[in-house]
Amino acid sequence: MGEPIIDLHSDDYFMREALRQATRAYEAGEVPVGAVIVREGRIIARAFNQVEQLKDATAHAEMLALTQAEETVGDWRLTDCTLYVTKEPCPMCAGAMAHTRLARVVFGASDSKGGAAGGAMNLLQFPTLNHRCEITGGIREADCRGLLQNFFARQRLSEKPEKKNGNADPDRSGRNL
Numbered sequence: 499m500g501e502p503i504i505d506l507h508s509d510d511y512f513m514r515e516a517l518r519q520a521t522r523a524y525e526a527g528e529v530p531v532g533a534v535i536v537r538e539g540r541i542i543a544r545a546f547n548q549v550e551q552l553k554d555a556t557a558h559a560e561m562l563a564l565t566q567a568e569e570t571v572g573d574w575r576l577t578d579c580t581l582y583v584t585k586e587p588c589p590m591c592a593g594a595m596a597h598t599r600l601a602r603v604v605f606g607a608s609d610s611k612g613g614a615a616g617g618a619m620n621l622l623q624f625p626t627l628n629h630r631c632e633i634t635g636g637i638r639e640a641d642c643r644g645l646l647q648n649f650f651a652r653q654r655l656s657e658k659p660e661k662k663n664g665n666a667d668p669d670r671s672g673r674n675l
């Protein structure tokens with residue numbers, strides 16, 4: 499590979515790859531978040547959220563991708579890597595990103611409530627931590643957010659009937675559609 503090109507075109511390209519992973523999560527009934535890790539212009543890790551499948555609250559796309567990338571690189575230091583993720587990372591994942599010393603984090607949809615890349619807090623550039631990651635947000639944001647919104651809308655619809663305490667009332671089913 500030649501020189502790694504860090505520009506909005508390659509960000510867009512790699513975010514599409516992360517979106518592909520997020521779609522796999524969606525299809526598996528998982529909150530649709532996907533991540534890829536890029537080193538020297540090459541994807542070295544791809545993962546999607548698998549919390550339900552693995553019954554593991556730490557199985558976020560970013561955590562799984564970081565572990566894969568560490569295996570590929572053969573080191574826990576990912577200092578020359580960029581992570582692309584469809585949703586702004588949570589505090590756990592942002593903490594792991596700081597520990598692995600990722601050079602750069604690129605995300606799609608921001609998260610003002612739980613995001614740790616500047617949305618609710620900024621652990622990726624926390625002044626007293628010994629590593630700070632470069633951050634780029636808002637890449638293919640509409641696609642990334644749309645997938646999440648679809649997922650939660652679909653989930654709300656499918657959960658409605660079960661929340662009636664088993665008191666099936668045909669007249670009311672579909673009321674909130």
Ligand code: ZN
Binds near residue numbers: 558560588589590592
């Ligand atoms: Zn996370």
